[in-house]
Amino acid sequence: MNLLVCISHVPDTTAKINFDAAGKALDATGVQFVINPYDEFSLTKALHLKEAHGGSITVLNVGGPETEPTLRKALAIGADQAIRINATPTDAITVAKELKNHISANTYDLILCGQESIDYNGQQVPAMLGALLNLPFVNACVDLTIDGSSANATGEIDGGHATYSGSLPLVVGGKKGLVEEKDLRIPNMRGIMTARSKPLQVLEASESDTATQAIKFVKPAGKSSVKLVDSVDELVHLLHNEAKAI
Amino acid sequence: MDAFHHPDYYQLDDLLSEEHKMVRDATRDWIKRSVSPIIEDYAQRAAFPDHLVKEMGEIGLFGPYISEEYGGAGLDHMSYGLMMQEVERGDSGVRSTCSVQSSLVMFPIYAYGSEAQKRKFLPKLATGEFLGSFGLTEPNFGSNPGGMTTNFKEDGDDVILNGAKMWISNAPFCDVAVVWAKNESGRIKGIIVERGMEGFTTPETHNKWSLRASATGELVFDNVRVPKSNILPGRDGLGAPLSCLDSARFGIAWGALGAAMDCYDTALRYSKERIQFGKPIAGFQLQQKKLAEMITEITKAQLLTYRLGQLKNEGKATTGQISMAKRNNVEIALKIAREARQMLGGMGITGDFSIMRHMMNLESVVTYEGTHDIHLLITGLDITGENAFV
Ligand SMILES: Cc1cc2nc3c(=O)[nH]c(=O)nc-3n(C[C@H](O)[C@H](O)[C@H](O)COP(=O)(O)OP(=O)(O)OC[C@H]3O[C@@H](n4cnc5c(N)ncnc54)[C@H](O)[C@@H]3O)c2cc1C
Numbered sequence: 033m034n035l036l037v038c039i040s041h042v043p044d045t046t047a048k049i050n051f052d053a054a055g056k057a058l059d060a061t062g063v064q065f066v067i068n069p070y071d072e073f074s075l076t077k078a079l080h081l082k083e084a085h086g087g088s089i090t091v092l093n094v095g096g097p098e099t100e101p102t103l104r105k106a107l108a109i110g111a112d113q114a115i116r117i118n119a120t121p122t123d124a125i126t127v128a129k130e131l132k133n134h135i136s137a138n139t140y141d142l143i144l145c146g147q148e149s150i151d152y153n154g155q156q157v158p159a160m161l162g163a164l165l166n167l168p169f170v171n172a173c174v175d176l177t178i179d180g181s182s183a184n185a186t187g188e189i190d191g192g193h194a195t196y197s198g199s200l201p202l203v204v205g206g207k208k209g210l211v212e213e214k215d216l217r218i219p220n221m222r223g224i225m226t227a228r229s230k231p232l233q234v235l236e237a238s239e240s241d242t243a244t245q246a247i248k249f250v251k252p253a254g255k256s257s258v259k260l261v262d263s264v265d266e267l268v269h270l271l272h273n274e275a276k277a278i
Numbered sequence: 279m280d281a282f283h284h285p286d287y288y289q290l291d292d293l294l295s296e297e298h299k300m301v302r303d304a305t306r307d308w309i310k311r312s313v314s315p316i317i318e319d320y321a322q323r324a325a326f327p328d329h330l331v332k333e334m335g336e337i338g339l340f341g342p343y344i345s346e347e348y349g350g351a352g353l354d355h356m357s358y359g360l361m362m363q364e365v366e367r368g369d370s371g372v373r374s375t376c377s378v379q380s381s382l383v384m385f386p387i388y389a390y391g392s393e394a395q396k397r398k399f400l401p402k403l404a405t406g407e408f409l410g411s412f413g414l415t416e417p418n419f420g421s422n423p424g425g426m427t428t429n430f431k432e433d434g435d436d437v438i439l440n441g442a443k444m445w446i447s448n449a450p451f452c453d454v455a456v457v458w459a460k461n462e463s464g465r466i467k468g469i470i471v472e473r474g475m476e477g478f479t480t481p482e483t484h485n486k487w488s489l490r491a492s493a494t495g496e497l498v499f500d501n502v503r504v505p506k507s508n509i510l511p512g513r514d515g516l517g518a519p520l521s522c523l524d525s526a527r528f529g530i531a532w533g534a535l536g537a538a539m540d541c542y543d544t545a546l547r548y549s550k551e552r553i554q555f556g557k558p559i560a561g562f563q564l565q566q567k568k569l570a571e572m573i574t575e576i577t578k579a580q581l582l583t584y585r586l587g588q589l590k591n592e593g594k595a596t597t598g599q600i601s602m603a604k605r606n607n608v609e610i611a612l613k614i615a616r617e618a619r620q621m622l623g624g625m626g627i628t629g630d631f632s633i634m635r636h637m638m639n640l641e642s643v644v645t646y647e648g649t650h651d652i653h654l655l656i657t658g659l660d661i662t663g664e665n666a667f668v
Binding site: 064100101104105108218219220221222223224225228 | 283296297299300301304307308311336337338339342346351352353357361
């Protein structure tokens with residue numbers, strides 16, 4: 033199987049997030065970056081599929097040179113080759129188009145993304161990619177089985193699950209469930225060593241325009257202090273008169 | 279709680295390669311997943327978490343600088359140091375298991391073993407299928423190992439080994455032991471003794487207050503018949519075991535730094551949250567003095583290990599330089615552990631925090647691999663040319 037995993041490079045979940053003075057971009061000083069956690073579930077699924085069916089795993093990222101350590105880590109975990117499309121991932125449609133241009137010029141049996149990236153949580157790229165490629169897309173995918181050229185994929189829907197069957201290729205937006213947290217792999221030292229010699233190819237971007245521009249990012253207001261109340265009556269009174277919430 | 283971010287006051291991370299950082303972070307992730315959640319319990323029960331041995335092999339903590347041909351990862355010494363730092367942030371006992379396996383068992387076989395010995399033992403030691411131990415210290419010869427009495431006599435294709443080694447890490451669980459013993463002419467040789475050889479026993483040393491999650495024991499040889507093909511052919515004399523100690527002490531210099539970082543991190547967080555007299559104790563000058571001195575010492579120790587790592591990679595690190603780093607870093611780690619423990623007040627003595635465990639562990643680390651005094655004598659000899667050992 034020729035497996036593709038789209039990887040985004042995002043701030044560590046515990047990073048303290050700040051924006052630059054103009055509020056237009058993330059201030060990355062002191063921020064550690066990691067493989068987007070949703071993508072990590074997809075990458076691990078790809079490893080399982082490769083182990084079961086054979087084949088090769090390519091990891092693909094749209095980003096600048098600063099994302100290469102993240103791709104190297106994916107190689108150390110077990111991907112066979114990495115491709116970086118050299119562009120600033122400004123918005124979802126630009127990223128989706130870059131991915132599409134590469135994918136449609138190659139042959140992949142399965143395209144695994146994460147349900148969303150935990151930086152901007154847009155939840156758009158995988159769906160756009162499915163549409164641009166004219167391929168079926170299963171979002172919030174929590175189970176996936178492959179049998180020859182057909183696939184069964186289960187996605188979360190409001191209040192339940194839906195299971196689809198169809199033929200490959202397929203685009204999937206994965207999340208926990210596709211594999212479990214305990215299945216996620218820490219790169220081992222031999223993997224880190226072998227990652228040195230695995231190919232990491234840099235391709236020039238083909239799209240020049242971005243569709244949207246960020247005008248301003250604002251952090252949520254800090255939490256105000258907690259007030260302890262002794263009775264329900266007092267709570268109702270405060271909610272009504274002070275907070276004016278009811 | 280936030281994830282651990284190691285102290286990096288002088289931006290030493292900028293000097294590390296992406297690969298070094300990946301090695302460090304992978305080790306850190308493994309410690310967080312497999313060691314931190316269980317280690318306090320094992321230490322309290324004085325039990326050896328032997329299930330970790332295979333995991334350590336899988337993640338690649340054994341013999342990372344040994345070539346891939348023999349099961350290693352072919353990484354550099356800086357990587358090995360960073361791994362030891364992270365492992366000891368978890369626990370000095372677990373780090374001891376790694377140090378012994380990598381530097382004291384795999385290293386001598388790799389450096390002084392025959393091709394057949396390397397092929398037979400190294401791959402299994404690398405995966406953790408085999409656990410190794412290193413027998414140098416004897417009941418009557420600790421700081422003075424050259425006086426050892428463990429000895430062997432030739433008998434056809436075999437040798438007959440007699441004697442006893444004491445204070446041996448991993449001994450009770452080991453599958454193989456690299457044992458240093460004298461031949462009939464009094465020359466020290468390394469011999470690989472295998473579990474199951476008749477007359478070879480490994481009684482455990484109990485009632486330790488330190489390194490409780492590491493198994494320590496004796497290696498007892500009562501007319502043990504060992505094939506001559508198990509003798510390390512590449513080097514003999516006291517210099518052979520001492521060269522292994524150089525490799526292990528290098529790892530310990532990094533390891534102790536890890537323990538110090540963990541104690542500092544705990545004390546810093548705690549002091550910002552613990553309120554007394556209406557404000558966080560971090561706001562009191564006496565506590566700030568402790569914290570400021572800790573970060574200063576950690577930073578100096580980081581600079582020492584970083585430079586030592588460079589020298590080791592270039593094949594230039596001397597015994598004297600390694601001794602200095604081992605001695606300094608263990609000393610500062612112990613002091614930091616003691617100060618950090620006080621900063622936590624009563625909480626500091628409980629197993630809810632790692633500090634007291636680190637502090638007690640470091641009492642072994644300051645003694646093994648050359649006592650604190652002995653390292654001073656090594657430096658003294660190095661700078662004056664005068665031997666003050668005897
Ligand atoms: C938990 C643990 C694990 C260990 N693991 C191993 C292992 O795996 N393999 C192994 O071979 N050994 C191991 N050791 C042994 C360790 O290396 C020795 O304990 C150490 O070398 C000191 O020897 P000793 O205990 O006999 O102390 P001694 O040598 O008797 O020293 C006692 C005191 O005298 C001082 N002293 C000695 N000589 C001098 C001198 N010339 N001048 C001034 N002061 C001096 C020492 O500094 C020390 O303070 C381990 C020890 C411990 C505690």
